[in-house]
Amino acid sequence: MTRRGEQTGGHSARQIQLINTLLEEEAPLPLKQATDQLFTLLAAYAGLEEPVHRDNLKLPTGTAIGPYWAAMCLKDFLRTQRFMSGIYRAVSDARKKNPGEQIHILYAGTGPFATLVLPIMARFSAKEIAVTLLDVHAANLVMLEKVLDALGFQDRVKAFIQADAATYQLTDSSKVHIAIAETMQHALEREPQAAISLNLAPQLAADTVWIPQNIRIKAALMNMQKDRDRQFGLLPEGETSYRILGRVLDLNAHTAREMAVRIAENHPALEECRLDIPAEQAKTFPWLALFTHIQIYGSYALHAWDSALCAPRLLAHFPDLPSLPQQVNFTYRMGVTPGFDFSLH
Ligand SMILES: C[S@@+](CC[C@H](N)C(=O)[O-])C[C@H]1O[C@@H](n2cnc3c(N)ncnc32)[C@H](O)[C@@H]1O
Incomplete structure (x- = not known):
């Protein structure tokens, strides 16, 4: 296991190597190996323990799966690779579109590792990106701070917020360039992806990039x-x-706004x-x-x-x-x- 003492500039060499594999590799076996190794590393940083961190939370809008299961999503390796690569591309595009601006990313439903934004935290500096991290499980926020501290990524964090993203009202008026939520299961069942989209999309500017762009x-x-x-x-x-x-x-920022209006009108x-x-x-x-x-x-x-x-x-x-x-x-x-x-x- 890599210890903090072995880090250079805050990032462990092993961590960077794994992240590069996740962004650049297409073949299933090396991808699976990289996600498995990253899981072991991050679980140790977080202090993640299976029996302690298994409990799901029943919200009025769906189930927020327990921290252990949220962490395990990392191992769904093609999912992880495509989301990480898509988000990396979205940030690169946002930087081209907004030269000189710090790109603000809102990530709803981080789990204990903020898995999907780790590559952009590794590749962009605190001057270039700021990430607002939101999750409903208090334990995720505690573990996330440990993970980001160990990786030297704390300075990329704009805020840690413990809240239900399906009801949360954004208080920070600074522009959100990219909003991310992956709180879903197949056929949009059980988890609150739709409710989170319906709550957050109407609060964001029309040109905020919503990830996933469409389900x-x-x-x-x-x-x-x-x-x-x-x-x-x-x-x-x-x-x-x-x-x-x-x-x-089709669930996207546009239809989420329309669906929110339909619900408001009963x-x-x-x-x-x-x-x-x-x-x-x-x-x-x-x-x-x-x-x-x-x-x-x-x-x-x-x-x-x-x-x-x-x-x-x-x-x-x-x-x-x-x-x-x-x-x-x-x-x-x-x-x-x-x-x-x-x-x-
Ligand atoms: C499926 S896991 C995904 C974790 C991580 N985003 C990933 O892709 O690997 C969903 C995460 O969203 C969080 N979550 C679910 N519903 C939420 C809600 N209404 N508000 C805030 N967080 C929520 C859960 O606690 C969990 O950490």
Whole structure:
């Protein structure tokens, strides 16, 4: 393990090497190794202990997973790599667009490591970036201070805030160039990504870059046998294990503002979405599922099967129903257990 005494200029050589791997490597094995090693290093800095830091917090808008699970997200290595790279690109672009300005980043839902902003903290100075770090778990803030202290990144921090990002009102009037939140599970269920977006996006300027730039939920029909073939590389070239029925929701800064207005006017967050189910496809692809596509920033994205966040969410198996449905209707449920409700007709 690297100790503080071995650091140069506040950053340990091992840490920098791992961060470079995370930003530059594409191959799964070195990426997995780098995230595993980084986890061990950061957990030691943080004093993260599995039994102590497991407890989830039930909020009125969803579950804030316990610090240990939030830290473990680091190991979802493609997710981590794409988010880190997208955020690095977003900061580089913001610096070009705003020459001479310090780039202010608001990060909601940091976990104990502020994982997604570690590379920009390593590569940009305190003159170049300032990061506001917000999490609802008090223990995360305590561990985060230890981690950033050990890495010598404390001077990049504008503020540590312990608050619920789904209700928090920004008090700092300084411009936010980039806002980041990754508090989601597949199909936007259980965690409060939508509620956080609906609260924060309307408080931010129209030109604040929101990361992820867009989360697209699509309904699809799946064939699980074909999907097993896909997993083992046995699906013939050009074939897929699914058929897309259509788009159910785009969650981005713009739609978050629209959804916040709908809720303020006592309408459901999402207008009901109706999609036809073609009978021929339903016979060959008998599962109804939701797909999650995350456009992080520019061309940095996560598609189905890249990450746990994008794993298809199975909803219904048609052969178990009395008859083959012809249509599916979706609404989005906000509250303690957010997620999509659906009805088949
Ligand atoms: C899925 S973890 C992700 C951690 C880290 N952002 C990453 O990507 O590796 C989500 C984090 O968001 C925090 N969180 C969830 N809901 C929150 C809320 N309403 N307000 C503030 N933080 C929240 C949780 O405590 C947890 O640390």
